[in-house]
Amino acid sequence: MKLLKKKIELAFDNVRVDVPESNRMVINAGKDTVLSILDLLKSEGYAHLALISCVDWQKDKEFELVYILSAYMQDNNIYDDKQKENIILRTRISRGNPEFITVISIFENAEPYEREIHEFFGIDFKGHPRLTPLFLEREYKIPPFRKDFDTRKYVKEVFDEIPFVENEDGKK
Amino acid sequence: MDRNQLIKWIKAPGKMGQKYSLHVVYFCTGCGIIEIPPSITARWDAERFGVMPVATPRQANLFLITGYVSVKTLKSIIRTYEQMPEPKFTVGFGSCPINGGMYWDSYNTIKHLDKYIPVDGWIAGCMPRPEAVFVAVTHLWTLIDKDMADGYKKYRKNYKYYRANQEKLYGKMEWPPLFPIEDKKGSSP
Numbered sequence: 001m002k003l004l005k006k007k008i009e010l011a012f013d014n015v016r017v018d019v020p021e022s023n024r025m026v027i028n029a030g031k032d033t034v035l036s037i038l039d040l041l042k043s044e045g046y047a048h049l050a051l052i053s054c055v056d057w058q059k060d061k062e063f064e065l066v067y068i069l070s071a072y073m074q075d076n077n078i079y080d081d082k083q084k085e086n087i088i089l090r091t092r093i094s095r096g097n098p099e100f101i102t103v104i105s106i107f108e109n110a111e112p113y114e115r116e117i118h119e120f121f122g123i124d125f126k127g128h129p130r131l132t133p134l135f136l137e138r139e140y141k142i143p144p145f146r147k148d149f150d151t152r153k154y155v156k157e158v159f160d161e162i163p164f165v166e167n168e169d170g171k172k
Numbered sequence: 173m174d175r176n177q178l179i180k181w182i183k184a185p186g187k188m189g190q191k192y193s194l195h196v197v198y199f200c201t202g203c204g205i206i207e208i209p210p211s212i213t214a215r216w217d218a219e220r221f222g223v224m225p226v227a228t229p230r231q232a233n234l235f236l237i238t239g240y241v242s243v244k245t246l247k248s249i250i251r252t253y254e255q256m257p258e259p260k261f262t263v264g265f266g267s268c269p270i271n272g273g274m275y276w277d278s279y280n281t282i283k284h285l286d287k288y289i290p291v292d293g294w295i296a297g298c299m300p301r302p303e304a305v306f307v308a309v310t311h312l313w314t315l316i317d318k319d320m321a322d323g324y325k326k327y328r329k330n331y332k333y334y335r336a337n338q339e340k341l342y343g344k345m346e347w348p349p350l351f352p353i354e355d356k357k358g359s360s361p
Contacts, residue, residue, distance in 0.1 A: 032319045047265040050186070067281075091252050125177065133245070136243075136244075136280060137242075137243045137247065137280075137342070138243055138280075138341075140279070144279040144280070149279070151277050151279045152277045154279055155276070155277045155278070155279070157340075159272075159282055159284075160283070160342050161340075162287050162337050162341065163287070163333075163337070164284070164286070164287055165286070165287065165290075165326075165333045165334055165337065166330075166333075
């Protein structure tokens with residue numbers, strides 16, 4: 001872990017690496033270096049992209065993309081410390097112009113995660129082959145996981161407006 | 173056979189047949205389906221009450237809505253309900269289909285199920301125990317006896333309004349109406 005930390009700090013500028021716990025590394029990187037850091041981590045053996053997640057920092061007017069990586073078991077049924085390690089790569093992109101590059105070229109399983117983030121946060125991943133709806137059935141003016149999406153107002157406008165069905169004698 | 177019910181059997185054999193052969197369609201929505209495997213297997217044997225799960229909606233006449241209903245699930249619920257042969261009964265299971273439950277201000281969960289399809293009975297609770305399913309089933313027997321479990325008749329009668337509610341949520345629906353909808357100037361359906 002320490003070796004990897006030095007390697008990353010030497011190779012890239014504008015990168016802050018923390019090791020809060022012995023098996024966890026947090027890398028805060030600028031958005032230009034994300035692809036090359038992911039490429040380096042994959043060649044170091046952290047070849048499993050566990051999750052891509054997104055955080056909406058409304059006051060900073062930024063979205064934070066979080067990539068969580070871990071390693072596969074190398075030899076059969078032999079654990080070493082590397083399998084217990086998690087690497088968290090964070091980067092921030094602007095909220096006004098939510099665009100980023102897809103990482104499918106490095107991790108193929110990023111495809112559904114990026115579709116989900118596109119659907120719930122409205123981030124446009126350039127180079128993604130199909131950014132079609134994944135979970136949601138309706139169309140939303142503001143993507144529903146953004147902080148400025150008012151769920152209560154939305155529910156009042158949509159679900160509460162639909163009337164109960166009543167019989168002709170007025171009973172429900 | 174219970175001798176006290178002999179008169180009922182002679183008077184309305186069809187109704188008694190419906191009562192004791194409730195076939196539940198295997199349709200899982202939300203978390204409540206976790207209560208169904210124990211209630212149909214050896215621990216709480218549902219077949220004592222004549223309740224049996226079946227594979228397809230074409231063979232079923234009881235529909236348990238188990239848990240919260242998201243907008244996407246509601247579409248398949250409507251399709252499943254319309255495929256079931258009459259007479260058919262619906263029971264909402266858990267507090268979420270009743271009024272939204274903990275999802276009452278969720279962006280993608282519908283709040284009142286009975287705006288979209290008719291519901292004959294509700295089981296409150298989060299989660300209801302398997303015993304509550306059998307309380308609901310025995311209660312449904314009473315309703316069938318008294319001709320009060322008439323959700324499917326209501327659906328046929330007020331289909332125009334149900335369909336309008338469904339279209340309010342989805343825009344244009346992908347399948348044609350189940351029953352003919354008359355024009356606005358015509359008489360009520």
